[in-house]
Amino acid sequence: MKPPRFDYVNPRSIDEALGVLAQHGDEAKVLAGGQSLVPLLSFRLVRPAYLVDLNDVGGLAGMRLHDGHLAIGAMTRQRAVETSSLVRERCPLLAEAMPQIGHVQIRNRGTIGGSLAHADPASELPAVVAALDGELVLRSARGQRVLKPEQFFVSYLTTAAAPDELLVEVRVPVAPPRTGSAFLEVSRRHGDFALVGVAATVTLDGAGVCTAAAIALTGVGPTPLLARDAARALVGHRPAPAAFEEAGRRVAERLQPDSDLHASSDYRRQLAHVLTRRALARAAERAATDARR
Numbered sequence: 001m002k003p004p005r006f007d008y009v010n011p012r013s014i015d016e017a018l019g020v021l022a023q024h025g026d027e028a029k030v031l032a033g034g035q036s037l038v039p040l041l042s043f044r045l046v047r048p049a050y051l052v053d054l055n056d057v058g059g060l061a062g063m064r065l066h067d068g069h070l071a072i073g074a075m076t077r078q079r080a081v082e083t084s085s086l087v088r089e090r091c092p093l094l095a096e097a098m099p100q101i102g103h104v105q106i107r108n109r110g111t112i113g114g115s116l117a118h119a120d121p122a123s124e125l126p127a128v129v130a131a132l133d134g135e136l137v138l139r140s141a142r143g144q145r146v147l148k149p150e151q152f153f154v155s156y157l158t159t160a161a162a163p164d165e166l167l168v169e170v171r172v173p174v175a176p177p178r179t180g181s182a183f184l185e186v187s188r189r190h191g192d193f194a195l196v197g198v199a200a201t202v203t204l205d206g207a208g209v210c211t212a213a214a215i216a217l218t219g220v221g222p223t224p225l226l227a228r229d230a231a232r233a234l235v236g237h238r239p240a241p242a243a244f245e246e247a248g249r250r251v252a253e254r255l256q257p258d259s260d261l262h263a264s265s266d267y268r269r270q271l272a273h274v275l276t277r278r279a280l281a282r283a284a285e286r287a288a289t290d291a292r293r
């Protein structure tokens with residue numbers, strides 16, 4: 001099908017884009033890489049009166065280190081994040097998750113901000129940003145606010161961003177020394193959305209004792225799920241297979257994922273258990289051999 005009629009707006013600066021959203025936010029959609037929005041338009045599942053193209057807006061793309069964080073502009077293409085040596089060295093969890101998003105053609109156009117703003121419950125990036133305890137920077141003509149993932153992701157395809165707000169940047173902390181991470185997922189075919197995905201990080205002290213851990217899952221509910229209790233149970237102990245198994249069990253027992261055409265609820269729960277155990281084991285192994293000791 002063809003999209004319904006809309007007015008195309010092509011701002012050149014962030015302020016210009018925010019001005020349009022301040023005036024027409026309720027009736028507007030912003031266009032980033034178009035990999036999710038264009039199909040929605042074509043199926044007439046969204047019918048904006050204004051399409052605000054972000055592709056010529058200056059200052060929304062790029063990656064930089066700032067104050068212990070890696071700051072990534074919302075319009076940075078997923079493929080640019082995937083191939084960045086800065087991301088690989090400073091935030092390897094993000095680098096490992098990127099190739100699991102669709103196919104390379106999709107990542108060439110798709111943006112990091114578009115993926116986070118779209119908030120698909122089976123997307124990789126929301127879980128990664130949750131595991132890393134990142135921040136999402138929103139801007140509007142009214143000002144700027146910075147949200148944690150638990151504040152930003154509200155439900156299926158729904159975020160806390162107001163109609164006049166743009167996601168302008170995502171910030172993730174640089175991995176501390178002796179930190180390992182892993183992202184694992186199962187999907188039906190390469191390039192499909194995850195049935196279940198797990199992002200895990202483990203940080204060790206000089207004696208090999210766990211000082212911090214994080215586990216976040218995708219595909220098991222309306223928003224990324226941060227398994228705080230299961231991760232906290234690892235802290236203060238030397239990483240061991242029994243502890244990873246126990247964390248997997250704890251994660252699975254509190255989940256009630258939906259059944260759908262692709263997988264039953266029980267199957268998703270079992271995947272969450274096994275992938276959590278494996279992701280933690282891999283993260284701990286990488287932490288123990290982290291070259292930045």
Ligand SMILES: Cc1cc2nc3c(=O)[nH]c(=O)nc-3n(C[C@H](O)[C@H](O)[C@H](O)COP(=O)(O)OP(=O)(O)OC[C@H]3O[C@@H](n4cnc5c(N)ncnc54)[C@H](O)[C@@H]3O)c2cc1C
Pocket residue numbers: 029030031032033034035036037038074075100101102103106109110111112113114115117118120122123124125161165166167168191192193194
């Ligand atoms: C075949 C196929 C397979 C895919 N597989 C996966 C997969 O496995 N995993 C995965 O995570 N994704 C997958 N995707 C989706 C892909 O990652 C998209 O790139 C992403 O969901 C949207 O990013 P985009 O830049 O294309 O945004 P767009 O499609 O342009 O926009 C998506 C939504 O976000 C809003 N938006 C975009 N940018 C901003 C912003 N800066 N501020 C506020 N709102 C904004 C738009 O208004 C729109 O509502 C797949 C897509 C396709 C077509």
